[in-house]
Structure formats: structure tokens, C-alpha cells
Amino acid sequence: MRDVAVVATAQHQVAALTGTTEVQLMVPLLNAVRDAIGLTQADIGFTCSGSSDFLAGQAFSFVHTLDAVGSVPPISESHVEMDGAFALYEAWVKIQTGAADTALVYGYGKSSPGSLRDILALQLDPYHVAPLWPTADAVAALQARLLLESGVSGAGELAEIAVRSMRHAVGSPHAVRSSADVTVADVLAEAPVADPLRPSDIAAEADGGCAVVLAAGDLARGLCERPAWIRGIDHRIDAHGLGVRDLTRSPSAAAAAVRAGAGDDRLDFAELHGLYTSQEAILVRELDLDDDLLVNPSGGALAGNTTMAAGLMRIAEAAARISAGEGDRALAHATSGPCLQQNLVCVLEGE
Amino acid sequence: MGDGGGLRADLVLEYPFTRTTGPVIGAFLTGLREGVITGIRRSDGTVMVPPVEYDPVTSEPLTEIVEVAACGEVVSWTWVDPPRPQSPWDEPHGLALIMLDGTDTPLLHGVLVGSAAELWTGMRVEAVWRDERVGHICDLAGFAPEVPGAVA
Amino acid sequence: MSDPDVPPSALSGDVTLPAVLRDVEPVRSVRTPIRLEYSVTAGSAAEAYLRAYAEKRIVGHRSPVDGAVFIPPRGVDPRYGQETAEEVELAHTGHVGSFCVTHLPIPGRSDLVPPYVSAWIHLDGSAIGFLGLVAGCANEDVRIGMRVRAVWKPDGELGPTSESILHWEPTGEPDVPFERAGNRAWRAGGPDGRDGRQERGDA
Numbered sequence: 001m002r003d004v005a006v007v008a009t010a011q012h013q014v015a016a017l018t019g020t021t022e023v024q025l026m027v028p029l030l031n032a033v034r035d036a037i038g039l040t041q042a043d044i045g046f047t048c049s050g051s052s053d054f055l056a057g058q059a060f061s062f063v064h065t066l067d068a069v070g071s072v073p074p075i076s077e078s079h080v081e082m083d084g085a086f087a088l089y090e091a092w093v094k095i096q097t098g099a100a101d102t103a104l105v106y107g108y109g110k111s112s113p114g115s116l117r118d119i120l121a122l123q124l125d126p127y128h129v130a131p132l133w134p135t136a137d138a139v140a141a142l143q144a145r146l147l148l149e150s151g152v153s154g155a156g157e158l159a160e161i162a163v164r165s166m167r168h169a170v171g172s173p174h175a176v177r178s179s180a181d182v183t184v185a186d187v188l189a190e191a192p193v194a195d196p197l198r199p200s201d202i203a204a205e206a207d208g209g210c211a212v213v214l215a216a217g218d219l220a221r222g223l224c225e226r227p228a229w230i231r232g233i234d235h236r237i238d239a240h241g242l243g244v245r246d247l248t249r250s251p252s253a254a255a256a257a258v259r260a261g262a263g264d265d266r267l268d269f270a271e272l273h274g275l276y277t278s279q280e281a282i283l284v285r286e287l288d289l290d291d292d293l294l295v296n297p298s299g300g301a302l303a304g305n306t307t308m309a310a311g312l313m314r315i316a317e318a319a320a321r322i323s324a325g326e327g328d329r330a331l332a333h334a335t336s337g338p339c340l341q342q343n344l345v346c347v348l349e350g351e
Numbered sequence: 352m353g354d355g356g357g358l359r360a361d362l363v364l365e366y367p368f369t370r371t372t373g374p375v376i377g378a379f380l381t382g383l384r385e386g387v388i389t390g391i392r393r394s395d396g397t398v399m400v401p402p403v404e405y406d407p408v409t410s411e412p413l414t415e416i417v418e419v420a421a422c423g424e425v426v427s428w429t430w431v432d433p434p435r436p437q438s439p440w441d442e443p444h445g446l447a448l449i450m451l452d453g454t455d456t457p458l459l460h461g462v463l464v465g466s467a468a469e470l471w472t473g474m475r476v477e478a479v480w481r482d483e484r485v486g487h488i489c490d491l492a493g494f495a496p497e498v499p500g501a502v503a
Numbered sequence: 504m505s506d507p508d509v510p511p512s513a514l515s516g517d518v519t520l521p522a523v524l525r526d527v528e529p530v531r532s533v534r535t536p537i538r539l540e541y542s543v544t545a546g547s548a549a550e551a552y553l554r555a556y557a558e559k560r561i562v563g564h565r566s567p568v569d570g571a572v573f574i575p576p577r578g579v580d581p582r583y584g585q586e587t588a589e590e591v592e593l594a595h596t597g598h599v600g601s602f603c604v605t606h607l608p609i610p611g612r613s614d615l616v617p618p619y620v621s622a623w624i625h626l627d628g629s630a631i632g633f634l635g636l637v638a639g640c641a642n643e644d645v646r647i648g649m650r651v652r653a654v655w656k657p658d659g660e661l662g663p664t665s666e667s668i669l670h671w672e673p674t675g676e677p678d679v680p681f682e683r684a685g686n687r688a689w690r691a692g693g694p695d696g697r698d699g700r701q702e703r704g705d706a
Contacts, residue, residue, distance in 0.1 A: 019357075021546035024578045027586050041584060057364050057541040067577060070584030113362070113541040118435055122537065126368075127376050128401045129459055131488050131535050133438035134431075138446050141429035142459075149427070149472055195430045195467050239407035243448060243456040244399065247427075358550045358663060362541040371532050374518045380530040387523050418521040437538055486530035 004095050005220040005227030006212055006319035006348065008033040013174040013208030013304045013313070016112035022051075022061060022209070026068035026108055029211040033104070037213060037223040041070045044213075045100025047077045048091045050084035050107040051308045054119050065108065076100070083107055083273075084210060084312030085334030085344050091214055092233055101216045107309035108209030116205055116307060124338060125241065136275075136338070137194035137202055143247040143339045144197050144278035152248050152285075155196070158277040159187035162200035162302065165277075169299025174313070176304040177204035201277040203305035210312045212319070228319035228348045231329075232260035235344035242339060253286040253333070253343035260331075260345040262287060268327035269294035271314035273301045273334045282340060283333060297321065311335065315346050322350045375404045378416045383490040386480055390419045390454050397455035421478035422497055423451035430467035439489045445470045449494055461493035469496070548578035551590060556667040559655055563629055565589040571630035575665075595653040596674060597626035600685025602637060602645050620645050624671055625685055632685060639672030647685065648678040 010032035017025060034040060041047075047069055051062045058064070062079050069075065076099075080087050084107015091103035111119070120136035121129075147153045162182075169178030182200075190198040213223075220227040236252035236259070239245055257263070270289055274280030280302065284295065296302070298317040301310040311334025318332040329349045336342040372380060375391065379401050382389040391402030392415040399413075406413055425447045432443035445462030447470070462476060476494035484490040545553055548564065552575050555562045564576035564587035572591050573580065580587050602622035609615060620642050623632035637645050639654065651671040661667045678684075 018544045019547045019550070021549070021578070024546055024548065024586075027579050027584060030584055031586075054539070057362050057539060057543065064577075067579050067581035068584050070580075070582055072582035113543045114539060118437065119539060121435075121437075126370060126535055127372065127380075127533060128488050131439070132446075132460065133435045134446055134459065135435060138429050138431055142427040142446070142448055145427045145429065145472070192430075195428075197429075241403065241407060241456070242459060244403075244407045358545040358553055360543055360545075362543045364537075364539045364541070366537040368535050368537060369532050370535055372530060374529070376533075377530045378518060378520055378524060380533055381524055381527060382521075384530060385523060385527055387521075389521065389524070414518045416518055416520050416524070418523060436540070487533055 002096055002098075002216050003220070003229055004092055004214055004216050005229045006315065006323075007215045007220050007224045007227050008036040008213040009211070009316035009320050010036070011174055011208065011210040011309075011313055011316055013176060013206045013306050013309075015176045015204070015206055017110055017207040018112070022056070022065050022108055022110055023068045025110070025207075025209050026065055026106060026211070029209050030068055030104065030106065033211045033213045037215075039102065039213070039223070041075065041104075042073070044102050044104045045076065046091055046094045046103040047075050048079065048087040048094070048103060048105050050080045050082050050087040050312065051109060052081050054114075054122060055109050055111040055116065055307060056113045069104070082308070082336050083334050084309050085273075085315055085332075085346070086235065086311070086336065088212060088214070088312060088315060088346075089233060089235060089344060092230060095214060095216050101219055103214040104211065105214060105312065106209060106211040107312040109306045109308040110207045111205060111307050112207050120338075129242070135194070137197060139242065139338050140202075140276045140278065141194040141197045142242070144201070144276060145195075147248045147278050147281065148196055150248055153278065153281045155188060156184060157281060158201055159184040161277040161280050162187045162198075165296060165299050165302040166200070168297055169303035172298045172303065174208070174304055175299040176206045178299060178303060197276060197278070203275045203302045203310075206304040206306045208304070208306035208309055208313075210306075210309045210316050212312060212316055224323065226323045226325065226350050228322040228350060230346060231349045232262070232347040233345070234259035235342065237337070237342040238340075240337070240341065245339070245341075247339050248282065250282050250286045250340040250343060253283055253335075253340060253345070254288070256343050256345040257287045257331070260347045262331050262345055262347050265329055267293055267331055268329055269297055269318070269321070270331040271298060271300060271318045271333065272296055273311045273314050275301060275305060275335070277302065279335070279340050287331065287333065287345070289331070311344065315348070318346075318348050322348055325350070373404065375402050375413070375416070378402065380486040380488075382418070383488070384484045384486040386484065388419050388421050388451060388458075388478065389416050390451075391415060392417055398453065399456045400451055400454045400458045419454050420452035423449050423454070423476065425462065425470065425472055425474045425476060426450050426457045427472060428462065428470045430470065440493070444493065447476070447494070449476060460488075460491060463493040463495045546578070548576045548587075552576050553663040553665070556665060557661050557663045559658070559661055559667070561593045561595060561626065561653070563591045563593050563626075565591045572628055573631060574626060574629045574633050591628070593629055594627040597624050597629070597651060598679045598684055599623070599637065599645060599647055599649045599651060600625045600632040601647055604642055604645075618642055622651075622671065623685060624651065635668065636670040637672070638670040644673075646678070648681050648683075650674040650676040650678065
């Protein structure tokens with residue numbers, strides 16, 4: 001295996017972008033990561049992105065967004081209709097094959113023009129479920145109730161997760177929901193919006209983007225002072241049907257963590273892509289994280305959820321902290337599909 | 352990257368999908384049109400509703416369509432208010448995973464009650480059929496609290 | 504491993520049905536239409552472009568790399584991923600870079616009566632073409648290199664939309680030679696020879 005590291009990161013996230021297109025959003029971010037390590041697009045071996053045209057209702061918007069990359073002379077490029085974290089996986093594989101030594105990875109989402117929680121119904125079974133248009137929140141609520149009523153988690157535990165996210169998010173430049181003084185009692189006093197989920201249980205919707213540069217071996221060492229090495233990365237998937245899974249579990253998350261070697265050494269912190277406090281509670285168990293581990297120092301996806309970028313942002317947050325010397329070993333997680341169906345785990349380490 | 356944002360326009364996207372069903376999903380939808388709910392039997396004898404072509408655990412092709420009960424028990428639920436614009440329901444309603452009697456995987460559908468207070472895990476519900484049925488998941492208007500003693 | 508040449512049984516139609524379904528016409532397809540509603544914003548570059556139409560102006564963006572002018576402006580030079588901000592007012596004349604005659608009606612566009620001509624209009628001073636309708640002459644007379652000018656709606660009907668231009672009509676000037684028309688006249692350039700300037704017969 002080749003040693004591959006995250007050598008530069010950039011992100012931007014706000015509650016809603018109105019005067020900025022996806023292209024205008026990504027131009028400064030892509031330039032920021034290339035400039036930070038002194039590379040131009042001509043030096044990049046492979047470019048890979050993640051986004052979804054359904055979010056803003058723009059067909060082939062990912063082709064438009066290539067305008068932000070620059071494609072003269074022609075570049076080696078690919079796209080996934082998934083979170084940018086899965087684009088990062090593809091780029092990592094590309095580097096492993098030896099076909100590239102560097103990769104530019106980005107993910108972005110601008111869901112504010114539409115109704116995200118309704119649009120996400122389209123990822124469900126198109127014959128039996130999508131025609132009923134259950135919102136993403138309603139589907140997550142069915143999962144959360146099973147978690148609560150089976151006694152695996154309590155309402156207090158979920159509220160504590162919400163409070164921790166909002167407190168950690170204070171001072172986090174990309175968070176869109178933060179609070180220094182919110183309490184568990186405050187959260188428990190909120191009226192449910194998708195019973196039993198309360199507003200603070202649901203990730204704060206955001207528009208934004210994230211860009212990352214990967215580089216291999218000594219090249220990475222030359223590009224930045226402290227590369228964040230990808231020591232393990234894996235993604236696994238569970239069955240699609242909601243009724244055929246135990247929704248209080250996420251076997252794919254557990255399997256990805258094992259295969260990424262998450263438990264092989266002590267972790268300093270974890271960045272989790274849980275879209276609901278109930279999902280974060282499931283993830284902490286499935287990823288086998290210690291009770292005292294620092295989880296989501298950035299506030300996590302709960303503090304700002306840019307669909308199609310929130311997972312890549314977790315990797316970027318973890319890498320940036322490691323490169324800044326604020327930790328030596330971290331787990332970053334990304335998810336896709338309803339109720340934690342698909343999960344990616346990336347273990348990052350400084351030298 | 353100023354973000355003032357003035358000009359705004361409405362945009363409507365419509366996809367007039369007609370999907371082919373294959374024999375398994377087709378059998379389920381045929382059943383709904385005929386007013387019966389069907390599942391599919393796995394090699395261990397358990398029954399999945401709705402039926403799927405392959406066993407999600409073993410990947411075995413599944414072929415034995417069986418009729419199942421049109422009543423069962425709420426496994427998990429939430430409350431939808433306001434109703435969603437594209438959903439078949441115009442009023443606030445429950446949404447639940449429902450384990451039909453004699454089956455082993457729950458079906459997702461609406462529960463037709465007036466408030467969240469009328470929903471609980473374990474409640475008995477029975478199918479409510481539309482008069483006009485075409486072979487669609489919405490041939491089931493939803494599920495309603497079971498009337499004790501009545502035959503579903 | 505199953506034999507890839509034998510269809511899996513679940514797809515072969517070899518399912519067993521309960522009695523109630525055995526003698527009825529099976530469902531073979533299902534309608535699942537999707538409707539999604541959005542409220543979209545133009546973004547700063549497109550907004551300035553659209554607002555200019557209300558003032559009977561056509562604007563593009565000039566690349567900071569080599570001066571090439573792009574229309575519609577998107578706030579970026581797509582060749583190099585460099586931000587563009589310099590607005591350039593463009594002429595209301597240009598030439599046909601390429602065109603297509605449409606013979607089939609488009610649902611929802613009853614205003615477009617087939618057969619009609621859509622063309623890639625290359626404005627004088629712009630590096631690339633943009634889409635417009637050509638009218639004011641027989642469809643058979645439209646050709647690559649034909650010089651055209653904008654036909655605007657009456658002043659009172661102008662708005663922040665490209666529909667403020669009804670169509671493009673021939674100016675009667677001599678054609679741009681075929682080999683210098685459209686994108687053929689402009690080299691997109693590259694790191695070795697960045698040249699976005701145009702060579703125009705009419706410039």
C-alpha cells in the first residue's frame with residue numbers, strides 16, 4: 001500500500017447561499033487548497049467530486065462546477081453522486097493504483113433552493129416507499145423511536161449529544177448552529193418536529209463546500225509540514241430496505257471501522273457524520289468509541305450539514321486538526337443513504 | 352463572494368416515471384389492486400413484506416409469493432404535520448413501520464388517526480383500502496386502529 | 504456461482520402465486536411521477552447579466568488570464584478556474600457560429616413554431632457563442648458566418664431576462680468566412696500558449 005495523506009483542506013459553510021452559485025462557491029476553495037501547497041491544476045493527477053443535481057434542481061450541475069476547477073488542458077476527472085468523502089475514497093484508490101500521485105477532491109451542496117427533507121425521499125425504494133414521500137426526518141424518527149423504546153438510548157443521552165455539538169461548535173468557523181449555554185433541559189423542553197426528534201436532534205441544514213488535496217509518500221512530506229496520513233479507509237453498506245434491517249444497529253459502520261483499523265491504536269478524537277443525535281448515538285456504539293473520547297470537536301455534522309459535503313468536511317476537520325498538531329490519531333466518518341445505510345471510516349494520523 | 356441574492360425564480364421539475372415491476376414487485380402490486388397484501392417466503396420460512404426478488408442476507412433468489420394478513424402491529428411510528436406536498440395524504444397523519452400478522456419484516460405506511468396522542472408502539476392496526484385500485488402502494492389508503500372483534 | 508447465461512429465477516417470471524392472484528391480469532408497470540419545486544437564485548454574475556437585459560445591454564466577463572470575454576458570465580474562466588469579475592459590455596451584433604433547424608414542437612413552448620432556427624450567436628468581442636433564435640429571413644438562408652443583430656422587445660417590455668431579445672436577424676453585411684466563424688476562430692489556449700484573443704474578419 002502507498003502512504004497517502006491529506007495535505008491541504010478548505011471549506012465554507014453557511015445556512016443558505018443565495019447570491020452565490022456552486023461554481024462561485026468552489027472557485028475560492030479550490031484555489032485555496034492548491035495555493036496552500038503551491039500546486040496548480042496541471043500538477044494534480046486526478047480530480048474527483050461528490051454532489052447531487054437534485055439538491056438545487058440543476059441537471060448536470062456537477063459539469064458546470066468543473067468550470068471552477070479549470071479543465072484546460074483536459075484533466076483526469078471523475079464524479080460520484082454521493083458525499084465528497086466517497087469521492088475521496090475513489091481518489092485514494094486511484095493513487096493506490098499508481099495512476100496518480102496527487103488528487104484534488106471536493107464535495108458541495110446547495111440544498112436551500114428546494115426542500116431537502118422531501119427530496120431525500122427519492123433515495124428510498126421507488127416502488128413501495130418513495131411514493132409515500134416520507135421525509136428524511138420522518139424516516140430518522142422511526143429509527144430514533146426504535147432506539148429509545150428498545151432502551152438502547154435515553155432521551156437524555158440524545159439531548160446531551162445535541163448540547164455537546166452546539167457547545168463544541170462555538171468558535172467553529174463553519175458551524176451554523178452553536179450555543180455556549182444551551183442545556184439538556186432546554187433541548188428536552190423543545191416540542192418534537194418529527195416525534196420523537198426535536199429540532200436540536202436534527203442536523204442544521206446548510207449550503208457549502210469542501211476541498212481537499214491528497215498526495216502520496218515523500219511528495220506529501222514536501223508539500224506540507226505535517227501531513228495527515230490515511231492509515232486506513234473503508235466503506236461498507238447494509239441492505240436498502242428499511243424493514244429488513246435492525247435500525248438500532250449499523251453493521252456497515254462497525255465493519256468499516258474494523259477494516260480501517262480504527263481500534264488498532266488509541267484515538268485522540270473522532271469526527272462523525274451523524275445527521276441526527278440518534279444516529280450519533282448508534283455510531284458511537286458501532287464504531288466502538290471509548291466513553292471519554294472527544295467526539296466532534298468541530299460540532300460535527302449536527303452543527304452544520306451540507307448534504308454531499310458534510311462527510312468530506314469531517315475528514316477535512318480531522319486532517320486540519322492533526323496538521324495543526326491538535327491530535328495525533330483521529331477517526332473521520334461519513335454516511336450515505338437512509339438510517340446509516342452506508343458508512344465510510346477514515347483513520348488519520350500525524351507523524 | 353458577496354451573497355446578496357436578489358433575482359429569484361420558481362423552478363418545477365417533473366419526472367413522469369413509469370417503472371416496470373418484474374414478477375415479484377408486480378405480484379405485490381397486483382395483490383394491492385385485488386385488495387390483498389402479499390409477502391415472499393425466505394428459505395428459513397420467514398416472510399418479508401413487501402416482497403423482494405433476493406434475500407437481503409443470503410442473496411438467494413426468492414420466488415414463493417404468499418398472501419399475508421391485512422392487519423398487524425405498529426413497531427415504530429412518527430407524526431407528520433404538516434402533510435408533505437407530494438404525499439398521498441392531505442391531513443396530518445402517522446407514519447409507521449407495521450408488522451403484519453404472520454410476517455417477519457415491517458411495512459412502512461401511513462396510520463390514519465387524528466393526532467400523535469392516538470399512536471403508540473404495539474397498537475393494532477388494519478388496512479384501509481381505496482375504492483379505486485390500480486396496482487400501486489397508494490391502493491392502501493393507510494392503516495387505521497383495528498376495531499376489536501371485526502374481521503379485517 | 505450461478506451461470507451468468509441463465510437469468511436468476513426471480514427475474515425469469517418463475518414465481519409461485521397465492522390462489523387469489525393466479526387468474527388475474529398481472530401488474531407489469533407502475534406510474535410513480537415525481538414533482539419537485541425549487542426557488543432558485545441567479546447568483547451575482549448571472550444576476551448582473553440578467554439585469555442588464557432590462558437596460559437593453561448585453562454583458563460578459565473578461566478573463567484576468569488572457570482577456571477572453573465569456574457570455575453568459577459565470578464568475579469564472581472555466582479554462583483555468585480563475586475568478587472573473589470585470590464586466591464587459593458587448594455589441595448587439597455578431598455572427599452565426601453554428602445553427603440547427605428544429606422541426607418538432609417542444610411541450611410548453613407554443614411560442615416556438617416549427618420549423619425554427621436556434622443558433623450559436625458569437626457576439627463581436629466575445630470569445631464564445633451563446634444560444635439565440637434566428638428569424639427575419641428564410642430558414643434555408645441561415646448559414647455559418649452570417650452576420651446578425653439583436654431584435655429587442657419594445658423598451659416598455661424589457662425585463663431582467665434573456666427573453667428581452669426576441670431573436671437575431673441578418674444585418675446584410677458580408678459573412679464571416681467559414682473557417683473564421685464560431686469557436687474555430689478562437690483557440691482556447693493552454694499553459695504553453697495562452698491565447699484567448701479572437702481573430703475576426705469583422706474586427
